[in-house]
Amino acid sequence: MPDDTAGKGHRVPPQETEAERRRRRARFLRELAEARELRDRVQPRRAKAARLRHAMRMRTFRW
Structure with missing residues (x-):
């Protein structure tokens, strides 16, 4: 293949x-x-359900 970015899904x-x-x-x-x-x-x-799920995850997260 001519370029090495084939198969990665993006080209830089x-x-x-x-x-x-x-x-x-930053724009993205x-x-x-x-x-x-x-x-x-x-x-x-x-959105409310997602906030509640996130709060529950943060409460049960072990540092």
Whole structure:
């Protein structure tokens, strides 16, 4: 195969700098948070159940 990224599901330009990668990651995380907020507004019951499940996981988590 001509490129070594085949089968990994994504392609990263070889000349991408660390700052560009961080900027792209920050944008992705912002969009992900925005999508979660939208989903929580549209499905409040599911969001409440998810919060309760998360709280239960945190209470039973062993440090």
